[in-house]
Amino acid sequence: MQLLHIDSSPRRARSHTRQLSSSFVNEWQIRNPHDTIARRDLGADPLPHVTEEWIAAAFTPPNERTETMQTALRISDELIDELLKADLIVAGIPFYNFGMPSGFKAYVDQIVRIGRTFAFDPNLPESPYTPLVKGKRMIALISRGDGGYEAGGPNESMNHLDPHLRTVFGFIGITDIEIIAAENDEWGGQALQDSLQNALQRAQQIAVQETSTC
Numbered sequence: 001m002q003l004l005h006i007d008s009s010p011r012r013a014r015s016h017t018r019q020l021s022s023s024f025v026n027e028w029q030i031r032n033p034h035d036t037i038a039r040r041d042l043g044a045d046p047l048p049h050v051t052e053e054w055i056a057a058a059f060t061p062p063n064e065r066t067e068t069m070q071t072a073l074r075i076s077d078e079l080i081d082e083l084l085k086a087d088l089i090v091a092g093i094p095f096y097n098f099g100m101p102s103g104f105k106a107y108v109d110q111i112v113r114i115g116r117t118f119a120f121d122p123n124l125p126e127s128p129y130t131p132l133v134k135g136k137r138m139i140a141l142i143s144r145g146d147g148g149y150e151a152g153g154p155n156e157s158m159n160h161l162d163p164h165l166r167t168v169f170g171f172i173g174i175t176d177i178e179i180i181a182a183e184n185d186e187w188g189g190q191a192l193q194d195s196l197q198n199a200l201q202r203a204q205q206i207a208v209q210e211t212s213t214c
């Protein structure tokens with residue numbers, strides 16, 4: 001198995017999403033010492049946003065791309081190659097302003113690419129879009145400052161992160177997504193501790209389950 005471990009919090013030791021993702025990965029490593037783990041730290045090493053050159057290059061057929069265009073897509077190619085090699089993606093994602101942080105969005109914009117992770121054919125009868133990424137599972141480890149954003153909770157309608165993740169990763173073919181969230185960072189105290197403990201337990205449980213199914 002190949003695991004891709006992504007973190008996107010700009011915080012380091014104080015980050016709950018980093019704590020959740022490292023807890024999962026540590027448990028995984030103990031059980032699967034021969035697996036390979038690729039690492040992306042979008043908080044420590046932010047990615048560039050897409051540019052006009054990037055867009056022009058992405059929508060030019062590969063055999064017609066100039067050297068400058070190929071350069072514009074180099075980071076995107078590297079990220080997509082890394083993603084395609086992974087069987088399991090473990091991503092720590094803070095909840096910022098009701099959605100994903102810009103560092104993670106920059107990653108999404110680099111990996112959702114015509115001809116590489118999705119195909120476009122206007123002549124197809126049902127949908128012009130075909131996802132090109134197959135057979136992957138994703139574990140999204142989220143932390144939120146407030147509470148009640150879960151399904152059925154009072155703030156569910158303001159949670160744009162969970163549906164966005166399912167839509168955008170589903171669009172490229174990653175539909176098997178488990179979302180685990182800790183809440184109440186802003187409140188602290190017992191409310192935070194309980195929520196974090198539950199999320200850590202669930203993350204560990206999945207690491208154990210995944211091991212026994214692969």
Ligand SMILES: Cc1cc2nc3c(=O)[nH]c(=O)nc-3n(C[C@H](O)[C@H](O)[C@H](O)COP(=O)(O)O)c2cc1C
Binds near residue numbers: 011
């Ligand atoms: C820029 C910014 C925006 C945030 N927006 C929200 C928000 O909309 N709703 C919320 O519940 N918490 C919000 N928070 C709190 C974070 O979700 C919370 O601190 C979370 O634990 C961050 O993840 P981390 O611990 O991995 O850094 C925000 C925090 C920051 C820094």
